[in-house]
Amino acid sequence: MSRLTDLTGRPRDVLHRELDALTTESVASDLGDLDTFETSRLVSLMNENDSEVPAAVRQVLPRVAAAIDDIAARMRAGGRLIYVGAGTAGRLGVVDASECPPTFDVDPSRVVGVIAGGETAIRTAVEDAEDDRDGGAAAMAAIDVTPLDSVVGLSASGRTPFVSGALEFARSAGALTVAVACNRDSAIGRGADHVIEVVVGPEFIAxxxxxKAGTAQKLVLNMISTVTMVRLGKTYGNIMVDLRATNEKLRVRAERIVMFITGCAADEAAAALEGGGGSVQVAVLMLLRDLSPEDAAELVESSDSLRTALAGA
Incomplete structure (x- = not known):
């Protein structure tokens, strides 16, 4: 490989022009002597920078909502939510995916995080992996992306080849594609069904x-996974009713949720949860509708939410 080209064979001058156009690569002119500032001023300035992010996200909320509705529809039909990214963006996708099973009791295979460089890249930088466009396509092929799936590509720059390759493969497979970037007119957004570009401007450290870009992506991911799960009936109001009680804290939380919804005492909640196999929804239906564990479980299975189950019991 020539030092005048990158791993994709493109001339370096083309890459320089691409990066020059990215706000995420620009240098904030008022921070040129940042290294001379007192620590108290530095943390204050970082906080000021961070405060700009929610306003930038607010500008794209209609796009986020539209993507969520389409993702939820496909998941309701049995599809998966798949995040794909490199570096920080990839790790954020992996984190969001890994938190869905304990929070919403969704099968781990239904929300998937794919990162360039594989498992190693979660903890250690595998820098060249992001330039592997074919690797992105191969990663999607490896998990058998289908038309029912939703693939969310994450790239702060909006030009990561691994993500572009993954989204291109996903489109060819008929999957829903969503591009989340922090620059306008992003490469990953070209051809995507939904384009979410949160422009946060220059970073504190150029x-x-x-x-800021990482924070913006995290906020968008919070919305995508959380609101999708709300649409799928994983909450009752703003209460988690499908959490997976895998430790003592979560078991107590489950009891408190049952107590809150039904008004029962702690021992009644604990007994109902035990009888209902640890399911909050089953326990609630047992207590409020005087159902057997079997009948309550059957009603949960046939209903799209606890609210619907309660109305139909």
């Missing part, structure tokens, strides 16, 4: 997109 080019360090784990900062």
């Amino acid at each position: 080019g360090s997109t784990r900062l």
Whole structure:
């Protein structure tokens, strides 16, 4: 490989022009002597920078909502939510995916995080992996992306080849594609069904997109996974009723949820949860509708939410 080209064979001058156009790579002119500031001023300035992110996300809320509705429809039909990214963006996708099973008791295979470089890249930088466009396509092929799936590509710059390759493969497979970037007119957005571009401007440390860009992507991911699960009936009001009680804290939380919804005492909640196999929804139906564990479980299975189950019991 020539030093005048990158791993994709493109001339370096083309890459320089691409990066020059990215706000996430620009240098904030008022921070040129940042390294001379007192620590108290530095943390204050970082906080000011971070406060700009929610306003930037607010500008794209209609796009986020539209993507969520389409994702939820496909998941309701049996599809998966698949995040794909490299570096910080990839790790954020893996984190969001890994938190869905304990929070919403969704099968781990239904929300998937794919990162360039594989498992190693979650903890250790595998920098060249993001340039592997074919690797992105191969990663989607490896998990058998289908037309029912939704693939969310994450890239602060909006030009990561691994993500572009993954989205291109997903489109060819008929999957829903969503591009989440922090620059306008992103490469990953070209051809995507939904394009969410949160423009946060220059970073506190120029080019360090784990900062504002990372925060923006995390906020969008929070919305995508959380609101999708709300649409899928995983909550009752703003209460988690499908959490997976895998430790003592979560078991107590489950009891408190049952107590809150039904008004029962702690021992009644604990007994109902035990009788209902640990399911909050089954326990609630047993207590409020005087159902057997079997009948309550059957009603949960046939209903699209606890609210619907309660209305039909």
